[in-house]
Amino acid sequence: MAQLTDDCFAFSGPLLPIDEVERILRERVMPVPEIETVPLGAAYGRVVASDIAAPISLPPFDNSAVDGYAVRAADLDRAAETRLAITDRVTAGRVAARPLAPGAAIRIFTGAPMPAGADTVFMQEDVRLEGETVLVPPGLDAGANRRLAGEDVQAGALLLPAGRQLSARHVALAAAVGLTQLPVRRRIRVAVLSTGDEIVEPGAARPSAALFDANRFLLAGLLAGLGAVSTDFGIVADDPQALQRAIAAAAQEHDLVLTSGGVSTGEADHVRKAVEAIGRLVFWRVAVKPGRPVAMGVIPGSRPGTGAAFVGLPGNPVAVFVTFARVVRPLLGRLAGAELAPLVALPVRSTFAHRKKKGRREYVRVALRRASDGVIEAVKHAQEGAGVITSLTQTDGLVELLEDTTKIAPGDSVGFLSYAALVE
Ligand code: AMP
């Protein structure tokens, strides 16, 4: 079931820049074809499969934006107060019994339809009442405090384009125009496994040289946040045969197999060879720090034309996070048919000095704070190791240093990406 066309990946040099990875994914990964219709209540997080037009306009009718008095602008004295007789009262959900007569006003409430003949609404705070009349001040613009039919959405206009991943805001928009169900692509199925002789399940007996598995839990949460369904394939030893078997099994019935650990060049790193043995490796090094070794490939399925994409992430949890954000997220987006909004790094002021190698993209874990002059500053976490998990929990996001950058000095403006923005 892989949607990757597995014959035409470019393998451009030993260290692939992030932009090149994204270009390869855009060009070579096709969305899953299956489309289903889901009720609105189940649409959150799904990806719209085809353009949705608005069946009605929003607002559907002209209405008042405030509690007050509906009037005709033509009746108003431009220089002095105008006295108008109050002839009717219209609340939200009701319609005025009669049109607004010249020289009159209608008591109106927020959301109530504009009475025929009325074009302007005074806020109740701005008027004076005397018996059955209202005195309105001069100077209000014609059309003030009135919401026009269609000023938000025009009937027939494009409401939700194909590829939109539905947030609560988008589902609310669909509800507002009365839609009850939406065509969406099926969810992406991801098999997740950890590798390493030293990795044990949290809660299991832990040999003295072992670590509890953090990565499967990190990945499961990140995948759920992106609307994918994950299957847990557990922990696999650093054994070539065991890895081949596990990856081949995981490729069945899944669109993507995601592993962590075992992708570098150490003697116990067998993931890359396992992929080469049972499938095809597309690239395995990306010009990104942390995270340089990232293997990407295709594993054929048991039937012709089927199979899964494969991404082997590094073992260190911080590297897992960064490479998930920069490689797996765009891949998932392509498989799901989602048009991801480009990541926009926000300018903040660096408090730190930092040197880096040219030609690779680097991500620095930082906490934000407001300096005494009001500017937002980025403070680098004290521990830079890619295995330091608390550097992820004690910070707010990543400063992105582009390929050409070689050093940062305190006071420099740098681009900040929040954790939420990176993996939503
Ligand atoms: P590797 O790429 O397999 O050499 O792993 C790099 C580092 O990440 C090693 O220190 C591993 O022990 C650690 N590591 C690998 N997998 C996990 C995991 N699932 N949870 C926590 N740490 C891990």
Ligand code: MG
């Ligand atoms: Mg390992």
